[in-house]
Amino acid sequence: MLNSTVLSKNFLSDGYLKIRPKNQKYLFEIQKIITNKISKTKLSKKNQISFLNNFHKFQNPSNLNDTRLKIYNYINSKSIFSKMYYEIVKEYLDILVGNELVMQNKINLSIQLPNDKSSILPMHSDTWSGDSPFEIVVWIPLVNCFKTKSMFILNPKESKHFYINYKKNSKKHDSKSLFNLYKSKFKWIDIKFGEVLIFNQCLPHGNVENITSETRWSLNCRFKSLFSPYGTKKIGEFFKPINIKPASVIGFNYNDPLAE
Amino acid sequence: MYLRGYVSSREFFEYNPPQKIQNLAIRDYCSSNKFNYLLSATEYSMKNSYLILDEFLKFRDGSDGLAFYSIFQLPLNFTLRQNIFDKILKKRKQLHFSLENLALKNKNDINLIHNLFFIKQSYQKCLSLTDIKQNLKL
Numbered sequence: 123m124l125n126s127t128v129l130s131k132n133f134l135s136d137g138y139l140k141i142r143p144k145n146q147k148y149l150f151e152i153q154k155i156i157t158n159k160i161s162k163t164k165l166s167k168k169n170q171i172s173f174l175n176n177f178h179k180f181q182n183p184s185n186l187n188d189t190r191l192k193i194y195n196y197i198n199s200k201s202i203f204s205k206m207y208y209e210i211v212k213e214y215l216d217i218l219v220g221n222e223l224v225m226q227n228k229i230n231l232s233i234q235l236p237n238d239k240s241s242i243l244p245m246h247s248d249t250w251s252g253d254s255p256f257e258i259v260v261w262i263p264l265v266n267c268f269k270t271k272s273m274f275i276l277n278p279k280e281s282k283h284f285y286i287n288y289k290k291n292s293k294k295h296d297s298k299s300l301f302n303l304y305k306s307k308f309k310w311i312d313i314k315f316g317e318v319l320i321f322n323q324c325l326p327h328g329n330v331e332n333i334t335s336e337t338r339w340s341l342n343c344r345f346k347s348l349f350s351p352y353g354t355k356k357i358g359e360f361f362k363p364i365n366i367k368p369a370s371v372i373g374f375n376y377n378d379p380l381a382e
Numbered sequence: 383m384y385l386r387g388y389v390s391s392r393e394f395f396e397y398n399p400p401q402k403i404q405n406l407a408i409r410d411y412c413s414s415n416k417f418n419y420l421l422s423a424t425e426y427s428m429k430n431s432y433l434i435l436d437e438f439l440k441f442r443d444g445s446d447g448l449a450f451y452s453i454f455q456l457p458l459n460f461t462l463r464q465n466i467f468d469k470i471l472k473k474r475k476q477l478h479f480s481l482e483n484l485a486l487k488n489k490n491d492i493n494l495i496h497n498l499f500f501i502k503q504s505y506q507k508c509l510s511l512t513d514i515k516q517n518l519k520l
Contacts, residue, residue, distance in 0.1 A: 224501075227482070227483065254511075255511065256511075348501060349501075349504065349505060349508050350508075351508070351509070351510055351511045351514070352505065356396075356502075357498055357501050357502055357505065358452070358453055358454065358479075358481070358482040358484075358498045358502070359452070359481045359482055362494075363497055363498070363501060366497060366501075370500075370504070373504060374497075374500035374504065
């Protein structure tokens with residue numbers, strides 16, 4: 123049984139939770155669906171990770187986005203994929219977000235080859251590009267991620283400082299120097315395959331050039347409460363309902379007897 | 383499969399995309415799904431007008447279905463919407479929605495489309511972030 127008070131407190135104070143879900147079977151299944159799509163041979167569980175880590179040895183960097191899109195379209199054409207994704211974190215989302223939820227129509231895939239400068243996501247918050255501050259991100263690594271092979275996040279305390287000073291700082295800094303200003307405060311997420319990161323996407327986060335010798339593979343997907351405020355990413359086009367509770371169904375079907 | 387495009391010339395919910403964008407989205411959807419796109423029909427701008435939609439739901443052009451820009455171009459009224467779905471399924475035609483990447487091909491697809499409408503309509507009555515902050519005095 124999860125301790126909802128502790129989880130909520132930690133999520134609010136750290137800005138993220140690193141969890142080891144009970145449902146490891148689905149994590150392996152997700153990893154298998156992806157490796158099977160690109161590997162010419164069937165791989166054992168152990169070799170799946172090794173194949174993904176060493177993917178840069180077979181992949182031409184200039185075609186990386188085509189490969190990524192091929193896998194992205196494939197995983198998102200399978201409804202079972204998003205069902206498993208949700209099931210992996212369901213008990214945590216019940217605590218952190220609620221149990222009447224919407225999730226992204228399409229799960230994002232990120233592949234970051236060693237020394238590939240084209241896959242860098244500079245420091246940002248998703249809310250700056252239209253996401254609702256009521257959303258959270260579920261980030262699933264398909265390989266072990268550490269140092270520059272992972273991502274960074276600014277904790278809520280430092281983020282508050284960042285936001286208070288943003289107006290002033292954005293006038294005298296570009297994104298690179300702003301990054302350097304907060305660089306020492308970033309928390310670099312060290313996370314293994316089998317673990318999942320749930321984070322507050324309002325907090326500045328991002329990644330840098332992967333200077334490790336392994337390829338990073340990760341998935342990310344946003345979840346929010348069905349009726350919490352939406353940003354520019356709306357129901358239907360970006361989000362799909364995944365569980366509608368009976369009280370909402372009653373509300374949907376209620377008609378005012380005097381309405382025209 | 384041949385799909386007739388269907389674009390709006392008035393706003394629906396918070397959307398009011400230029401027709402060029404609506405057509406581009408439909409064309410892209412058809413191309414990605416290997417459908418043949420037939421030049422879009424444009425609905426009249428008058429509020430609650432579905433004259434053009436009604437006309438193309440007769441399928442006199444021999445098309446296999448309609449490709450909307452968005453599901454939210456459909457009528458707000460549940461009964462009107464259900465009547466359209468019944469008509470489509472009876473004629474063994476299809477409705478496709480480019481923005482949402484959804485399609486109505488059989489009875490099982492109806493529920494999700496109605497639900498998206500219900501959520502959207504209910505959501506219009508929910509508090510905004512500003513309202514919430516004011517009410518909670520945050």
